[in-house]
Amino acid sequence: MTPDRHRAAVLVLTNTYDVTADVVLRILADRRIPVVRADPGADLLEGAPLTAHYRTGEQRGTLRASSRELDLAHVRSVWVRRPSPYEAPPGLDEHTAKFASSQAFWGFGGIIASLPGAHYVNHPWHIRNAEYKPAQPAVASRTGFLVPNTVITTDPGEARRFCTDQPGGAVYKSLWDSRYRTEDGTAQTVWVREVDPAEITDAVSVCPHMFQAKVDKAFDVRVTAVGDRLFAVRIDSPDLDWRHRQNLLTCTPIEVPKPVARAITAYLTGLRLTFGAFDFAVTAGGDWYFLECNPNGQWAWQPAEATAAIAQAIADQLERGPDS
CATH class of the missing domain: 3.40.50 (Rossmann fold)
Structure with a gap:
């Protein structure tokens, strides 16, 4: 130096x-x-x-x-x-x-x-670009990930048709982590949940809605990527959205398959990210389906060993700066 x-x-x-x-x-x-x-x-x-x-x-x-x-x-x-x-x-x-x-x-x-x-x-402009939910499956499909069938629409009829056509059912996801305020002013988190096509109303036309084929998953995986270093934990939870009741989940270390690791590298490169928190749904047959990547995701909730390793990797990035 x-x-x-x-x-x-x-x-x-x-x-x-x-x-x-x-x-x-x-x-x-x-x-x-x-x-x-x-x-x-x-x-x-x-x-x-x-x-x-x-x-x-x-x-x-x-x-x-x-x-x-x-x-x-x-x-x-x-x-x-x-x-x-x-x-x-x-x-x-x-x-x-x-x-x-x-x-x-x-x-x-x-x-x-x-x-x-x-x-x-990450660079703040790159964070913002990577936070757009529609961009994530688009980039993921180009970089080698398996991506569940997804539709983003303001057309109630299209939403009903899509959800009806998914053999294993469909789920709804918000396009931004916005708190929904009820009439009394209480803020509620919008969790990922299953959707019955019959419950889809014309209210879908008010704003874009994201629907996705439900993955028949055996467990979830969070991969925290810091530069070229990957830290992965298997997540077992009774909930469709494991974030809902984190006190009920268990985390254990897991290896990232090489094709998934290569896709993670390509995804980070494509969006010019140094850090990314990737979420996957893994089937009983071992298929890893990309769900999302948070370019500024939390990670200190993981087991102490994983948290310590991620912290060291981030410190390494910050210490070395751009020239190493």
Whole structure:
């Protein structure tokens, strides 16, 4: 490493309550890697100064976070974890608040996404591109995965026909992890669930809905990919959507078949990702069906050994930066 690389800091973008980030930050601290932790959405509200200068052949700037001041020209890596959304300071009228929050999003977001020479895990623009649910089966089918029959439609008749035509039944999945608020204001998570074609109404026409053939699975698998390193656990759960009652699931290590590993590499390359949390449904015959890939998925819920290994792999990515 050059002297500049020794001094270059890791920028971690996340909220104050992100205990998953803490696991990696402790590793970086043990390695004596300088780290600046910032939460753009919250720090701007508290008056954290941010400045960026641009001129021909030069880009420089500073960000002052609670931990230290960061030289934006000397950032080795950026870890985009769970930053708070950009919001306007209190006390502004509605129109001014909307203007301020949009300027914060495009201004701060654009600066942080364009740091010279920084290694991103993952780049925020690539995260957003990879989060579009319709893009996932499209990319997965091109990179060698088995993909369940899927339709995304606003046509109630098409939805009913699709669900009727699936021999093993069909399931509904939301296109974004939005909380559904009931009339009393209670937020509810929309879990994956089976669909009876008879219950599909004209309400499907209000917005796109995603329906998918139900996989006759023996178990689920989560593969956490960090660069070229894969960490896989078999998940046994009584629920169709194992996230629903995580206290009832069991996790055990499992090997990733070579064709699936190659497809994971191709998928990450295609979407320019360094990190991805892949979910699979595995049949009794050993077929691995791609369900989704979260480019910023949680992983610290896994058994301690798997969590520790993933944390070390992420720390390795952040420490080495882009030149290794």
